[in-house]
Amino acid sequence: MPDASSRWSASRFVGGSEGRVDTLDNADCKPDVCWTTGNVADAFPGVFTAFTFSFVHEPMEIAMRRMFHTLGVFTADELSVSPRLEDQFWNAFAGRAAANIDQFRRVAGLLPGTSATAIEQQLFGYVRPETVDDNSLHRYPAILAKAPRAVTTLPKRHDAMFADLRAWRLASLARVPDLDEAGCLELIGDAKHRFGRFMLEHLIVAFVSSGLADRLTDLTTKAGLPGLEARLLSGVGSDENEVANDLWELAHEQLSLAEFLDRHGYHGPNEGQISGVSWREDPSPVLNRLADYRNIAADDPRAPRNRSAAQARLRAEAAAELGSTSRVVGAQVRLLVKLTARFLALREQGKAGYLLTFDVTKAACRRLGALLVERGVLADPEDVFHLTHGELVDGLTDLPGGLSVADLVATRRALYEERTDLRLPQAWQGVPVLTKVEEPSAEGSAVGAVVKGLAASSGVAEGRARVVRDPATAEFDDGDILVCENTDPGWISLFLVAAAVVTDQGGMLSHGPIVARELGLPCVCGTEDGSRRIADGQRVRVDGDAGIVTVLE
Numbered sequence: 001m002p003d004a005s006s007r008w009s010a011s012r013f014v015g016g017s018e019g020r021v022d023t024l025d026n027a028d029c030k031p032d033v034c035w036t037t038g039n040v041a042d043a044f045p046g047v048f049t050a051f052t053f054s055f056v057h058e059p060m061e062i063a064m065r066r067m068f069h070t071l072g073v074f075t076a077d078e079l080s081v082s083p084r085l086e087d088q089f090w091n092a093f094a095g096r097a098a099a100n101i102d103q104f105r106r107v108a109g110l111l112p113g114t115s116a117t118a119i120e121q122q123l124f125g126y127v128r129p130e131t132v133d134d135n136s137l138h139r140y141p142a143i144l145a146k147a148p149r150a151v152t153t154l155p156k157r158h159d160a161m162f163a164d165l166r167a168w169r170l171a172s173l174a175r176v177p178d179l180d181e182a183g184c185l186e187l188i189g190d191a192k193h194r195f196g197r198f199m200l201e202h203l204i205v206a207f208v209s210s211g212l213a214d215r216l217t218d219l220t221t222k223a224g225l226p227g228l229e230a231r232l233l234s235g236v237g238s239d240e241n242e243v244a245n246d247l248w249e250l251a252h253e254q255l256s257l258a259e260f261l262d263r264h265g266y267h268g269p270n271e272g273q274i275s276g277v278s279w280r281e282d283p284s285p286v287l288n289r290l291a292d293y294r295n296i297a298a299d300d301p302r303a304p305r306n307r308s309a310a311q312a313r314l315r316a317e318a319a320a321e322l323g324s325t326s327r328v329v330g331a332q333v334r335l336l337v338k339l340t341a342r343f344l345a346l347r348e349q350g351k352a353g354y355l356l357t358f359d360v361t362k363a364a365c366r367r368l369g370a371l372l373v374e375r376g377v378l379a380d381p382e383d384v385f386h387l388t389h390g391e392l393v394d395g396l397t398d399l400p401g402g403l404s405v406a407d408l409v410a411t412r413r414a415l416y417e418e419r420t421d422l423r424l425p426q427a428w429q430g431v432p433v434l435t436k437v438e439e440p441s442a443e444g445s446a447v448g449a450v451v452k453g454l455a456a457s458s459g460v461a462e463g464r465a466r467v468v469r470d471p472a473t474a475e476f477d478d479g480d481i482l483v484c485e486n487t488d489p490g491w492i493s494l495f496l497v498a499a500a501v502v503t504d505q506g507g508m509l510s511h512g513p514i515v516a517r518e519l520g521l522p523c524v525c526g527t528e529d530g531s532r533r534i535a536d537g538q539r540v541r542v543d544g545d546a547g548i549v550t551v552l553e
Helices: 004-009 050-070 101-108 116-124 140-152 154-178 181-222 239-251 257-264 290-294 304-323 327-374 381-386 389-393 405-419 489-495 511-519
Strands: 034-036 090-093 096-100 427-429 450-452 454-457 460-467 481-484 500-503 523-525 539-543 548-551
Touching: 034 101, 050 090, 050 181, 050 381, 050 389, 096 101, 101 116, 140 154, 140 181, 154 181, 154 327, 181 327, 181 389, 239 257, 239 290, 239 304, 239 327, 239 489, 239 511, 304 327, 304 511, 327 381, 327 489, 327 511, 381 405, 454 511, 460 500, 481 489, 481 539, 489 511, 500 511, 500 539, 511 523, 523 539
Parallel strands: 460 481, 481 500, 500 523
Antiparallel strands: 034 096, 034 427, 090 096, 450 548, 454 523, 460 539, 539 548
16 A cells, blocks of 8 residues: 555646646636636635645546546546646636636536526626536436435544544654654655545535525525625634634633644634745744733623534524424425524634644645755755755656756746736636736725625624734734635734625635624625725725625725
8 A cells, every 4th residue: 555645746747836836827728618716715725836736636636536536527537637628627827726617517407406607606706608418317216225314424433534634733743853854754645645545535424515505595595684695604613713703712811822722723814825824834924912801801791602602502593593484494495494503614724734734734745845954955944945845755756847856946937926916817728817906095985885795794893904914913902893705714814803794706605705794793705806996095895794894084
């Protein structure tokens, strides 16, 4: 049996990004293939380094195919990863993640209860006029035979794998300081294998939770209660609640910093990229916020436990309101709300799960980088992130373009830095047209201007807008309005003191809206350009029921 370091390196598929100087772009995509940043960019926001993409791309692609096979949608013949870009579920353009909408439309045509138009609506927010539903029934027998068992056994299996990853992370981190280069590569290979295995379970959870949430939305619409779904999706008890409560306990000296970092140290700024720095490595983003949390007393409604309880009551009241429309609907609602809450909590647990593998990989990579510096191979330990996993496994020999290690790293670092200011469109065909992010004007929008988005968490709040690019360095006071492009779990330290949340990207099941609903914060998401139209320091009103943000001054 191959060791952990070779399980994935041996399976590198021909035609993949390995072997190219620029592993993070696809300038030769067929012009009729449709792509979107929806959903996948929520999991991996920001710009990939060569290492991170080589770590996640193939395991994610395989996990996607195994998920559909587990549910009976795919046959065994469809498990292999095609070298053709057009046949893959996701890839990268200009360093950023994008999903192949044509592949998801093909899958939708094989599934009961959905269609190509439904998938486009979910991922794009609109349906192209030329989209035609072409559903087939031929996989229904296999789906009915396999999917129910896979889904019903999933929660217990997911919980067990998450607990195992927690224990493995702590044990692995303790070994890292004594590892040699071979040991680092073996641990990275083990982490990559665990990432792929866990992503299979997480993708099924994400798939099922999206379907359940859509069903709740349908019920509220049919009952004449549109918008009630935001309350029905509140108070589900996600992993974020535990992070928030432990932050509060840390501030009130009920939990030590070492205990907190053992539990949650894998979070941190830019945590969706392995090159990001976790709280374990630098806890200053947490420590800098503790004074704000100390001002929140145990009996304050803003204390995390009190917020969670209030949101759970809100969800129960919303379920009762929807259930009162008819006896039949009431029975459906009770079961559906319970299942949706469970799977939404698992969805957030899943994000934490793959971050556990990332944290071990960060530690092993930085140890490997330091060893390569000692050997004179690299100039800086961080240079390791501009090399692919395959190149490291192969001993940095026969590098693409005939370049030296130093020249390859310099070329990729320059591309990485250039791409941090570039953005992909929400959807496109073929090769995307990139836009350069312009700094928002100091004046912002005029008084009375309205920024529209999706009503993602109910409530209304007014306050000073703080446009945040990096949560680790943000100047943010209690009662400020958090305005940003997107969030991930590393932003939780700001949510605890924010009065409301506004994001450019995302939908109802994105990270920011889920956490906002858990903490009872009004949230408007998917504004596309809110963080550029609203100036830092402007006073705004966030209406999470109507999905609008109004500039007040």
